[in-house]
Amino acid sequence: MPAHMSVSVIGAGAWGTALADVAARAGRKVTLYARNAEHAAQIQAMRVNPRLAGVQLHPGIAVTSDIAVAALADIILAVTPAQHLRAAVGHLAPHLKPDTPVIACAKGIEHGTHKFMTEVIAEAAPRAVPAILSGPSFADDVARGLPTAVTLATRDEALARALVQALGSATFRPYHTTDVRGVEIGGAAKNVLAIAAGIVVGKNLGASALAALTTRGFSELARLGRACGARAETLAGLSGLGDLLLSCSTAQSRNFALGLALGRGEAAPIGKLAEGAFTAPVLCELAAAQKVDMPVSNAVAAILGDRLTIDAAIEGLLTRPFKAE
Ligand SMILES: NC(=O)c1ccc[n+]([C@@H]2O[C@H](COP(=O)([O-])OP(=O)(O)OC[C@H]3O[C@@H](n4cnc5c(N)ncnc54)[C@H](O)[C@@H]3O)[C@@H](O)[C@H]2O)c1
Numbered sequence: 001m002p003a004h005m006s007v008s009v010i011g012a013g014a015w016g017t018a019l020a021d022v023a024a025r026a027g028r029k030v031t032l033y034a035r036n037a038e039h040a041a042q043i044q045a046m047r048v049n050p051r052l053a054g055v056q057l058h059p060g061i062a063v064t065s066d067i068a069v070a071a072l073a074d075i076i077l078a079v080t081p082a083q084h085l086r087a088a089v090g091h092l093a094p095h096l097k098p099d100t101p102v103i104a105c106a107k108g109i110e111h112g113t114h115k116f117m118t119e120v121i122a123e124a125a126p127r128a129v130p131a132i133l134s135g136p137s138f139a140d141d142v143a144r145g146l147p148t149a150v151t152l153a154t155r156d157e158a159l160a161r162a163l164v165q166a167l168g169s170a171t172f173r174p175y176h177t178t179d180v181r182g183v184e185i186g187g188a189a190k191n192v193l194a195i196a197a198g199i200v201v202g203k204n205l206g207a208s209a210l211a212a213l214t215t216r217g218f219s220e221l222a223r224l225g226r227a228c229g230a231r232a233e234t235l236a237g238l239s240g241l242g243d244l245l246l247s248c249s250t251a252q253s254r255n256f257a258l259g260l261a262l263g264r265g266e267a268a269p270i271g272k273l274a275e276g277a278f279t280a281p282v283l284c285e286l287a288a289a290q291k292v293d294m295p296v297s298n299a300v301a302a303i304l305g306d307r308l309t310i311d312a313a314i315e316g317l318l319t320r321p322f323k324a325e
């Protein structure tokens with residue numbers, strides 16, 4: 001197994017910046033890539049990224065807008081929104097050394113193709129080794145050094161272990177697995193379900209309803225996971241149940257915050273990436289293709305697509321036939 005001494009982060013948003021800090025804290029040589037040269041120069045000079053306000057960049061992090069420089073690293077973290085991953089990795093691919101691990105840190109499913117994040121990497125950079133990192137972790141918490149645990153998956157177990165060693169520290173604890181699909185499904189579905197949780201709170205339906213929604217949400221996440229070949233322990237682990245619990249419990253989640261605003265009849269928060277809004281329609285298409293019933297996710301997709309009012313969605317969910325748990 002080659003030494004993984006250097007890490008590049010593609011995408012200088014909130015999560016990319018927090019993960020650059022994680023890698024620097026773990027002792028790696030870190031390069032943060034921002035596609036906009038002016039933005040890169042500003043972060044390099046100020047040592048602060050406005051997308052992660054109030055957090056000082058680790059002194060060891062170099063910032064670049066040169067993709068060829070970023071591509072030289074032993075490990076790549078791809079940290080763009082899910083719908084931009086193909087373009088970002090495609091831009092990087094010609095410059096990569098063969099067999100470089102490219103770890104998707106986005107949570108979503110690609111529109112049109114229904115591809116998961118590692119499948120997108122495999123197509124956009126065929127000589128890379130795709131992996132995925134996901135789990136309950138807010139960029140702000142991670143960047144402040146608060147304790148966090150996530151799941152890191154790639155098909156080769158020895159590589160998964162090595163990547164965990166390269167990125168892990170006392171405050172950022174990745175657990176390894178080879179269940180790539182299980183990790184991808186948890187991260188994508190939890191964002192959609194977090195919007196539903198926010199709606200429940202915004203509509204003042206009560207703490208009991210929130211617990212019911214979260215539990216039934218997990219039930220449909222797990223049904224889809226099983227249909228797609230995910231392992232039960234992954235679905236009940238950090239990247240599945242763990243991330244669902246986090247995102248369904250606090251307005252610190254941008255997806256929950258979107259649902260909260262919708263439930264209160266307010267405008268959606270501006271400038272905040274809510275991946276679940278992009279994932280909802282494609283998650284429902286995927287579930288339908290797999291003949292998996294996902295009533296909560298379907299309701300979220302219909303609300304966001306203006307095909308259903310929130311009140312009608314709630315009534316529809318509450319009047320479904322009684323059935324075995
Ligand atoms: N913010 C969090 O707490 C958090 C935690 C875990 C996972 N995530 C996931 O990480 C992903 C990114 O989220 P974020 O919070 O960093 O979003 P963000 O909006 O803060 O940043 C996204 C960044 O991606 C960059 N980008 C877009 N297209 C690009 C391209 N083609 N090449 C290079 N850069 C490109 C943008 O310029 C921007 O800087 C999402 O899928 C999200 O679900 C976020």
Ligand SMILES: O=P(O)(O)OC[C@H](O)CO
Binds near residue numbers: 138253273
């Ligand atoms: O702010 P959100 O809803 O994108 O959630 C961020 C992370 O995915 C939480 O694990």
